[in-house]
Amino acid sequence: MHVIACIRQVPDYEAPAGLFTVEGSPPAIVASREVKPVIGLFDQHALEAALRLKDAHGATVTAVTLGPPGAVDVLKRALHMGADAAVLIDEQPYGQLDAAATATVLAAAITKLAPFDMVLCGRQASDWDGGVVGAGVAERLDLPLASLVKALEIQNGDTRVERLIDGGVEDAALPNPCVLTVTNELNTPRLTNVKHILAAAKKKIPTWGPADLTLPVEAVTRAVRIRIVGLAKPIVDRRCEMVAGEGPEDAGTNLALALRASKSL
Amino acid sequence: MVEFVLTEEQIALRDLARDFVAREIAPVAAALDAHPDPADCFSWELIEKLSESGLRTVALDPVHGGAGADAVTLSMLAEELAVGDIGISVVMAQTWKIAQTIQRGGTPEQLERFLPILRDDPRGILAIGITEPDMGSDYIIPFTSPEAGPRMTAVRDGEGWVLNGMKHFISNGSRAALYIIFARTTEATPMLKGMTAFFVPRGTPGFSVGRVHNKMGERLANNAELIFENCRIPATNLFGEVNGGFDILQRFFPASNAYAAASVLGVGRAAYEKCLDFAKSRVQGGRKIIEHQSMRLLLADTKMRLDSTRDYIWHAAWASEHPEHFDATWAAMPKVLAAETAVRATQVAINMHGGYGLMRVMGLEKLYRDAAMFLISDGTQQALGLKAANAIFPVQNPAG
Numbered sequence: 001m002h003v004i005a006c007i008r009q010v011p012d013y014e015a016p017a018g019l020f021t022v023e024g025s026p027p028a029i030v031a032s033r034e035v036k037p038v039i040g041l042f043d044q045h046a047l048e049a050a051l052r053l054k055d056a057h058g059a060t061v062t063a064v065t066l067g068p069p070g071a072v073d074v075l076k077r078a079l080h081m082g083a084d085a086a087v088l089i090d091e092q093p094y095g096q097l098d099a100a101a102t103a104t105v106l107a108a109a110i111t112k113l114a115p116f117d118m119v120l121c122g123r124q125a126s127d128w129d130g131g132v133v134g135a136g137v138a139e140r141l142d143l144p145l146a147s148l149v150k151a152l153e154i155q156n157g158d159t160r161v162e163r164l165i166d167g168g169v170e171d172a173a174l175p176n177p178c179v180l181t182v183t184n185e186l187n188t189p190r191l192t193n194v195k196h197i198l199a200a201a202k203k204k205i206p207t208w209g210p211a212d213l214t215l216p217v218e219a220v221t222r223a224v225r226i227r228i229v230g231l232a233k234p235i236v237d238r239r240c241e242m243v244a245g246e247g248p249e250d251a252g253t254n255l256a257l258a259l260r261a262s263k264s265l
Numbered sequence: 266m267v268e269f270v271l272t273e274e275q276i277a278l279r280d281l282a283r284d285f286v287a288r289e290i291a292p293v294a295a296a297l298d299a300h301p302d303p304a305d306c307f308s309w310e311l312i313e314k315l316s317e318s319g320l321r322t323v324a325l326d327p328v329h330g331g332a333g334a335d336a337v338t339l340s341m342l343a344e345e346l347a348v349g350d351i352g353i354s355v356v357m358a359q360t361w362k363i364a365q366t367i368q369r370g371g372t373p374e375q376l377e378r379f380l381p382i383l384r385d386d387p388r389g390i391l392a393i394g395i396t397e398p399d400m401g402s403d404y405i406i407p408f409t410s411p412e413a414g415p416r417m418t419a420v421r422d423g424e425g426w427v428l429n430g431m432k433h434f435i436s437n438g439s440r441a442a443l444y445i446i447f448a449r450t451t452e453a454t455p456m457l458k459g460m461t462a463f464f465v466p467r468g469t470p471g472f473s474v475g476r477v478h479n480k481m482g483e484r485l486a487n488n489a490e491l492i493f494e495n496c497r498i499p500a501t502n503l504f505g506e507v508n509g510g511f512d513i514l515q516r517f518f519p520a521s522n523a524y525a526a527a528s529v530l531g532v533g534r535a536a537y538e539k540c541l542d543f544a545k546s547r548v549q550g551g552r553k554i555i556e557h558q559s560m561r562l563l564l565a566d567t568k569m570r571l572d573s574t575r576d577y578i579w580h581a582a583w584a585s586e587h588p589e590h591f592d593a594t595w596a597a598m599p600k601v602l603a604a605e606t607a608v609r610a611t612q613v614a615i616n617m618h619g620g621y622g623l624m625r626v627m628g629l630e631k632l633y634r635d636a637a638m639f640l641i642s643d644g645t646q647q648a649l650g651l652k653a654a655n656a657i658f659p660v661q662n663p664a665g
Contacts (some may be wrong), residue, residue, distance in 0.1 A: 076273075076277070080277050080281070191281060191284045191285060191288065191318055192277060192280065192281045192284065192318075193281070193317075193318055193319050194278065194281065194318060194319025194320060194322075194323050194331075194332050195319050197274060197277040197278060197281065197319075197332075198274070198327070198332055200277070201273070201274055
């Protein structure tokens with residue numbers, strides 16, 4: 001069984017908004033040096049799901065990321081967690097990519113990694129929160145997709161999942177190979193491990209470019225559908241208003257009325 | 266020129282230790298520390314998780330199933346774990362240094378017999394028994410009079426040895442799977458020539474654990490009494506030469522002091538990091554206190570002391586594995602400096618937090634207790650100072 005986990009390097013999603021600025025034209029979000037790059041939150045759960053398939057079924061796990069050369073750090077972390085192999089796809093030749101173009105490049109890389117049985121992605125990236133790359137990969141590879149997966153197991157060669165749906169859970173079965181996008185309910189990502197850290201030192205992480213993927217830059221550029229024309233940080237308006245009352249109950253009533261008047265309730 | 270630029274592997278190990286602290290140690294350390302019964306402060310769950318991560322056996326050579334971490338790497342890891350809790354750091358540092366010692370000084374037969382106890386048992390931790398009720402600083406300085414040294418005896422009996430006596434204050438004492446025990450084998454002789462080391466596995470008949478000591482700090486590590494009553498061990502449990510116990514200490518534990526230093530340094534760093542976070546958010550006089558000059562100077566001063574202490578520790582640790590560069594004072598003074606640095610850092614932290622610093626929920630009084638423990642633990646500051654002084658200028662009778 002070969003499982004491919006698509007992971008993306010993002011600025012630490014727990015960093016406060018004050019450490020980010022909007023700069024340049026076209027506008028881009030720039031993180032301060034204090035903000036560490038990490039594996040996207042949901043991608044960590046996708047990687048963990050792949051590693052659990054390795055534990056349970058002996059799957060071989062390949063981690064793939066599309067990013068700048070520095071994104072190799074998240075691939076190293078994937079190896080330190082137990083992935084068997086990792087591939088960096090250099091995004092630089094392609095310029096600014098949107099979700100559709102990202103899916104095009106990832107699909108080409110995954111095709112090159114065939115044969116495979118499953119592709120795992122996070123439900124959405126932790127920076128842009130788009131949530132469409134996984135579906136785009138499935139569409140380009142012409143594979144069945146289950147999104148928002150919160151539970152996963154292999155049964156008789158098929159993949160059985162529980163999907164989060166509005167107000168409930170949907171059970172679904174998919175033939176392999178398939179593409180899944182996973183939620184944070186699926187598992188708790190493991191820590192790295194000394195054994196895998198030592199093993200990773202002996203592994204090479206190849207970097208693939210347009211020639212390796214036989215995917216011309218123009219084909220990817222054509223796939224881009226969305227341009228960012230503006231970015232703005234929301235203006236946070238903080239006001240402090242003291243709500244008084246004859247006693248605690250009266251003050252509580254006045255607070256509720258004040259919140260309703262301000263349309264906070 | 267010695268450089269301490271971390272390798273990719275060291276960075277990955279450091280990050281693992283940091284993640285382990287954040288996920289596993291930090292959430293439970295205060296509650297474990299608060300148990301009134303000291304035995305309950307120990308957590309097998311944490312040790313088993315350290316086993317899972319590979320950190321428990323990181324000091325074993327790769328051929329024995331570990332990572333072969335060197336002394337600088339182990340010092341770095343001891344500091345990282347101590348940022349979460351010094352007790353956990355000490356449990357591991359004891360195990361690491363004893364594992365190194367067995368690998369370097371044990372016979373092939375002993376390696377084959379004893380290393381699996383550490384490698385294969387997820388609860389496999391190690392202890393070394395030297396200190397007795399009437400022997401503490403004796404062996405550190407060391408005193409050379411025949412009266413100084415262990416009261417515990419080992420007597421040859423046929424094909425084996427019989428141990429009688431008592432140890433106390435022994436780190437991991439109530440929990441270890443394997444002990445290295447030092448006992449007197451020649452009476453009326455200075456311990457330098459009359460003390461011998463032995464391997465004693467847990468469960469050996471005649472060996473039992475006494476009280477678990479109720480300590481002011483470092484409570485997540487259990488220190489305990491060890492009691493030996495006609496405890497018979499085979500001759501093959503002799504570690505090194507008969508009457509060569511002190512030689513074992515000198516040859517195989519040069520980094521021991523550095524590891525203890527690194528552990529207490531981690532407490533100082535934890536205090537500093539709490540200060541930094543607090544100073545960035547606490548507002549007084551309309552400004553964050555990190556913008557107040559008096560606070561800024563305290564932060565800079567504390568960081569200077571932590572960084573320079575770390576350099577001293579790492580240098581001593583590195584030199585412990587490059588004997589041609591080792592200065593004998595480095596087997597004593599890193600812990601002295603680190604304990605002073607950490608105690609000072611925790612005092613600064615309490616001071617900087619004002620009234621909040623006095624509240625137990627802030628965790629600073631725990632750090633203060635943990636740091637102060639190490640003014641004594643692993644050798645009093647004075648005993649270690651005399652040990653270093655003897656290395657600089659030996660005198661016939663250090664006690665005088």
